[in-house]
Amino acid sequence: MDPPLVNDSSFSAANPSSYTLSEIWPFPVNDAVRSGLRLAVDSGRVFTRSELVEHSGNKDVVSTAEESTVTDLTAGWGRRKTRDLNSEDDSSKMVSSSSSGNELKESGDKKRKICGSESGNGDGSMRPEGETSSGGGSKANEQKNKPEPQKDYIHVRARRGQATDRHSLAERARREKISEKMTALQDIIPGCNKIIGKALVLDEIINYIQSLQRQVEFLSMKLEVVNSSASTGPSIGVYPSGDLGSLPIDVHRTIYEQQEANETRVSQPDWLHMQVDGNFNRTT
Amino acid sequence: MASSDKTTNTDIPKKDVFALHFLQSLSNLKAQNPLDSPDKANVCVKKIKLAAYVSMARSAGGTSRLWSRALLRRAAKGNNKIPRRKKKVTWHRKRRSNRRAPVVEEAAERLRNLVPGGGAMETSKLMEETAHYIKCLSMQVKVMQCIVNGLSTK
Numbered sequence: 001m002d003p004p005l006v007n008d009s010s011f012s013a014a015n016p017s018s019y020t021l022s023e024i025w026p027f028p029v030n031d032a033v034r035s036g037l038r039l040a041v042d043s044g045r046v047f048t049r050s051e052l053v054e055h056s057g058n059k060d061v062v063s064t065a066e067e068s069t070v071t072d073l074t075a076g077w078g079r080r081k082t083r084d085l086n087s088e089d090d091s092s093k094m095v096s097s098s099s100s101g102n103e104l105k106e107s108g109d110k111k112r113k114i115c116g117s118e119s120g121n122g123d124g125s126m127r128p129e130g131e132t133s134s135g136g137g138s139k140a141n142e143q144k145n146k147p148e149p150q151k152d153y154i155h156v157r158a159r160r161g162q163a164t165d166r167h168s169l170a171e172r173a174r175r176e177k178i179s180e181k182m183t184a185l186q187d188i189i190p191g192c193n194k195i196i197g198k199a200l201v202l203d204e205i206i207n208y209i210q211s212l213q214r215q216v217e218f219l220s221m222k223l224e225v226v227n228s229s230a231s232t233g234p235s236i237g238v239y240p241s242g243d244l245g246s247l248p249i250d251v252h253r254t255i256y257e258q259q260e261a262n263e264t265r266v267s268q269p270d271w272l273h274m275q276v277d278g279n280f281n282r283t284t
Numbered sequence: 285m286a287s288s289d290k291t292t293n294t295d296i297p298k299k300d301v302f303a304l305h306f307l308q309s310l311s312n313l314k315a316q317n318p319l320d321s322p323d324k325a326n327v328c329v330k331k332i333k334l335a336a337y338v339s340m341a342r343s344a345g346g347t348s349r350l351w352s353r354a355l356l357r358r359a360a361k362g363n364n365k366i367p368r369r370k371k372k373v374t375w376h377r378k379r380r381s382n383r384r385a386p387v388v389e390e391a392a393e394r395l396r397n398l399v400p401g402g403g404a405m406e407t408s409k410l411m412e413e414t415a416h417y418i419k420c421l422s423m424q425v426k427v428m429q430c431i432v433n434g435l436s437t438k
Contacts, residue, residue: 174408178388181411188418202391205414209398212421219428220332224325226435227314227332 298343303427305339334359336424344420351413352420354401 179198186192186201189208195201313331338359341352392410396402399414 177408178411181408181415185411185415185418188415199387199391202388202395205418206391206394206398209395209414209418209421212418212425213398215425216336216421216428217329217333219425219432220336221329222432223310223428223435224329224332226432227310228325228328 299423299427302339302343302424303431305342306336306427306431309335309339336428340420340424344416349413349416350405350409351400351402351417354404358400 182198182201185205186195189205192201192204192208195204310332313328313335337355341349341355341359344352347353347356388407392407395410395414396405399405399410399417402410402413405413
């Protein structure tokens with residue numbers, strides 16, 4: 001029982017500088033508890049006591065660095081493991097048992113890393129509703145579960161079961177892609193930003209496309225009228241059929257000038273008007 | 285078409301290219317039937333519309349986009365309904381088995397009928413193509429309005 005006590009004192013002494021060392025211990029110790037190592041069990045008891053004290057002191061530090069606690073923990077385990085190895089090699093009595101314990105720790109750490117990464121993926125690919133709930137839940141759970149990390153593990157496992165379902169993952173990714181494209185679409189269509197709800201947005205998109213297509217039809221009708229009536233006029237009929245270079249420059253320029261002038265004029269009320277106009281003309 | 289300045293891939297549709305293509309095809313139409321009788325007005329409107337769409341597809345990158353490719357293929361075939369129907373039905377059935385997100389899928393079905401070549405597209409791809417198609421359509425409408433205004437004021 002000496003090495004744990006020594007470690008405990010060293011931890012309390014080293015606490016202000018390396019506060020994270022106390023966070024290491026609950027996880028491997030709990031693995032050891034599962035595997036049934038008695039020494040580790042005793043040390044675990046000692047540490048759970050010391051932990052409670054240290055966590056109360058640590059909480060403010062942890063909460064300042066809260067944002068990606070999962071990744072920090074997973075990233076930190078590798079380093080801390082080596083430190084633990086060194087410290088336990090110094091205490092020569094525990095070498096054999098602690099080495100077996102370290103193997104267990106490694107396996108346990110690997111497991112947790114996988115869990116952490118998968119839960120991270122699940123969070124990233126979740127749709128907004130799930131994201132808010134799971135994100136808030138994970139943060140709250142991490143802060144809440146630090147004194148008793150076993151619950152955190154169970155919780156992560158439950159989420160992992162959801163996230164690793166391939167179909168739901170694929171479905172989630174697909175839905176996210178669709179919604180992303182839909183927001184891009186929404187930015188294109190004027191006055192579509194204020195509409196909430198996918199169905200309404202899609203309705204608006206469809207209406208817009210239909211109105212544009214109707215407008216094209218109406219304009220082609222107009223062009224036909226102009227074209228046929230202006231057959232005597234010099235404008236289009238004069239063009240030689242295949243040659244671009246011999247386009248009359250003045251017509252070209254006037255068209256583009258009007259185009260530039262009209263660009264500011266063409267806005268949403270205009271196309272609505274045009275749409276109504278086209279309908280009217282078509283029905284008559 | 286004699287013009288070889290096809291822009292292969294344009295995110296922003298080119299007004300100039302479209303206008304040139306369209307005017308050219310209009311003059312082609314004019315050259316084909318210089319004295320069109322009024323009973324052919326419907327046919328002529330259809331031809332002009334087809335010319336507008338084809339020149340839009342050409343100016344929007346030719347075959348680099350799915351919708352423009354479908355438009356050009358449909359225009360080349362002349363008959364525009366039957367092949368598209370078949371394709372749409374296949375995708376339709378495939379997607380109908382998907383019971384998730386019924387709202388989006390149902391609206392996407394209607395969108396597939398509007399966007400050329402949309403029957404064979406997956407939903408996210410459909411959205412992407414729809415965005416480009418809308419951009420091109422609005423550009424086309426603007427240019428056509430300008431042409432109409434320019435011609436009618438003369």
